[in-house]
Amino acid sequence: MGTGGFGHVPVLVEEVMTFLRCEPGCTYVDATLGGGGHASEILKRTAPDGVVIGIEWDEEALSEARNALMPFGDRVKIFRENFIHLPDFLRKESVDGMLFDLGLSSIQVEKAERGFSFKGEGPLDMRMDQRINRTAADLINRLPLEELETILFHYGEERWAKRIARAIVQERERDPIRTTQRLRKIVHDVIPRRFHSRRIDPATRTFQAFRIRVNEELDNLGKILETGWKVLKRGGRICIISFHSLEDRMVKETFRRLEKQGEMRILTKKPVVPSDEEQRRNPRSRSAKLRCAERV
Numbered sequence: 001m002g003t004g005g006f007g008h009v010p011v012l013v014e015e016v017m018t019f020l021r022c023e024p025g026c027t028y029v030d031a032t033l034g035g036g037g038h039a040s041e042i043l044k045r046t047a048p049d050g051v052v053i054g055i056e057w058d059e060e061a062l063s064e065a066r067n068a069l070m071p072f073g074d075r076v077k078i079f080r081e082n083f084i085h086l087p088d089f090l091r092k093e094s095v096d097g098m099l100f101d102l103g104l105s106s107i108q109v110e111k112a113e114r115g116f117s118f119k120g121e122g123p124l125d126m127r128m129d130q131r132i133n134r135t136a137a138d139l140i141n142r143l144p145l146e147e148l149e150t151i152l153f154h155y156g157e158e159r160w161a162k163r164i165a166r167a168i169v170q171e172r173e174r175d176p177i178r179t180t181q182r183l184r185k186i187v188h189d190v191i192p193r194r195f196h197s198r199r200i201d202p203a204t205r206t207f208q209a210f211r212i213r214v215n216e217e218l219d220n221l222g223k224i225l226e227t228g229w230k231v232l233k234r235g236g237r238i239c240i241i242s243f244h245s246l247e248d249r250m251v252k253e254t255f256r257r258l259e260k261q262g263e264m265r266i267l268t269k270k271p272v273v274p275s276d277e278e279q280r281r282n283p284r285s286r287s288a289k290l291r292c293a294e295r296v
């Protein structure tokens with residue numbers, strides 16, 4: 001159990017705190033509050049008067065964060081929002097540091113009824129924000145073959161995209177695909193045995209692909225990379241932790257472009273990854289990559 005309330009262990013905490021510099025009297029944005037793990041560290045280190053503006057769009061995570069951050073009183077301001085709206089309600093050049101810790105929090109993965117994990121049996125929901133109007137099941141049962149294939153290929157980087165998409169269409173004609181275990185079985189049956197890895201479940205990429213599409217994760221990241229840094233003061237810093245190569249590439253390329261344009265200075269030439277010790281302690285941290293830049 002970590003400091004994240006429901007057992008979400010925050011990743012790369014010391015590294016993030018060092019980059020953000022965390023000083024009293026300063027204002028930080030935690031754009032992906034989750035269980036409030038990183039936010040509570042920032043608040044501890046910026047006592048007595050540092051402020052955290054926390055954003056989270058998942059109602060369940062938000063109530064965990066509210067509990068975890070209660071002791072800090074009005075030093076925390078919490079908004080239930082998609083982080084893409086950040087520039088609409090924060091003044092330009094008003095923030096000293098911001099953090100995006102992308103991906104899922106443990107409560108989302110561990111609760112079978114959220115449908116993110118193929119480990120338990122649950123409905124194919126996969127919405128991080130319960131206000132999103134279509135679930136993974138809606139997409140899986142309604143989208144045309146070509147679009148399913150594109151999702152699997154692009155967001156899942158799945159080499160068996162065509163076969164899986166075809167199998168989904170065949171199966172849904174028999175009976176709509178509604179549960180995590182049914183989707184998992186379809187993928188398992190379609191990928192030839194000899195390509196099943198022992199380390200990674202063959203359904204991992206398929207689940208990742210639909211999750212990214214349901215929540216429009218890459219679109220959201222793209223939007224906030226374009227505009228989010230403008231709320232930083234000059235000298236303010238942005239830290240982004242990503243968990244798969246598509247996101248990391250977007251962050252890397254945008255930081256490089258902004259550096260060329262003279263807007264930002266990159267502080268991490270290479271992404272910072274968790275120490276061996278952290279990876280052992282918290283297996284979820286294994287794929288984490290942190291990149292940080294400073295507004296010029």
Ligand SMILES: C[S@@+](CC[C@H](N)C(=O)[O-])C[C@H]1O[C@@H](n2cnc3c(N)ncnc32)[C@H](O)[C@@H]1O
Pocket residue numbers: 004008009010011031032033034035036037038039055056057058061081082083084101102103104105128220
């Ligand atoms: C990895 S968790 C963050 C964990 C947090 N740093 C902690 O220490 O507890 C990522 C969180 O970001 C939220 N999230 C993802 N995309 C979002 C978006 N576009 N707007 C708001 N919250 C988002 C997810 O719902 C999830 O709770």
